[in-house]
Amino acid sequence: MKLTTKGRYAVTAMLDLAIHAESKPITLSEISERQGISLSYLEQLFAKLRKNELVKSVRGPGGGYQLFNSPADIVVAKVIDAVNESTDVTACGGKGNCHDGKQCITHDLWCELSEQIHQFLSGITLQNVIDKQKAKEEAQREDNLRPSEPNNTFILSQVS
Amino acid sequence: MKLTTKGRYAVTAMLDLAIHAESKPITLSEISERQGISLSYLEQLFAKLRKNELVKSVRGPGGGYQLFNSPADIVVAKVIDAVNESTDVTACGGKGNCHDGKQCITHDLWCELSEQIHQFLSGITLQNVIDKQKAKEEAQREDNLRPSEPNNTFILSQVS
DNA sequence: TATTTACCCGAGTATTTTAGTCGGTTATAC
């Protein structure tokens, strides 16, 4: 599926937008500085995010970007899809023709993995990520003696 | 995590080895021809697979490669790890320092996705893939009128 | 209406990664 900085930047920027959401739009310069992402690169990403109706823009002075929907209605998968154009890990792109026209022995395997990844990322909204972050900070404030212990609770994970 | 042809080739080659397993070792030339993978490239991959004790080699005439363990004891995750060196999707490599020393807002998200992927690929053995393939071929032989309909059953998937 | 702000857009480029080649060495069966 190809998860690279492009996708990571996009999610980070969207989260920044969600966190600093006000009535006023947020400029890319702000995001650029806060998150340490090149402004020109952000512009490229936001062009795609806008085309996919994940953000809306306001031009001119006082302008900037705002989330198209509420953070609770935007899933991470959409954001990555928007800039990366596929969360698919097959060689054939789902067509089943990578072994000279015929479907290769590994095809089904990659198909299912793709599905798995997509399902995971489709189940997490921007709001989920923010809530988790807040909970974590609060926990750290209460007992900031211990070094942070990992707590994976986006999903009730089936770790044994 | 970066799933590319390198990892796909490795899995394909291992499956080829599993399917054509005999008392005799299999040469890379055979695999190269059957699977359409460059011989020299295969050599590179198998060097890593051998170092990770996934295959064992026999040199000289009549030599070649054999699986180190039974196909039922080799999980796909190991194969990919061996050649790709990480199924990790974080920017920081798990260190939590990608936002100038501090952990970024998306860190936990990528950590959990990595975990998810790794768990999926750790639950599937080469034998699983082969069995699935066989079942599929058999089903197609019985009613080869209909075009193949997808059946994802590696895992009892929770698709709604 | 001039100016400033900040989005908009396409093209171009440096860097990195991937995929693959090449030339040669070593072990072993016959």
Added chain:
DNA sequence: GTATAACCGACTAAAATACTCGGGTAAATA
């Protein structure tokens, strides 16, 4: 000793990524 096939390191072509650059265009303010 000769053919076979694994072993090894270095090198390279091609593709993808992560940017930059230069100029737009819409809108608010003065």
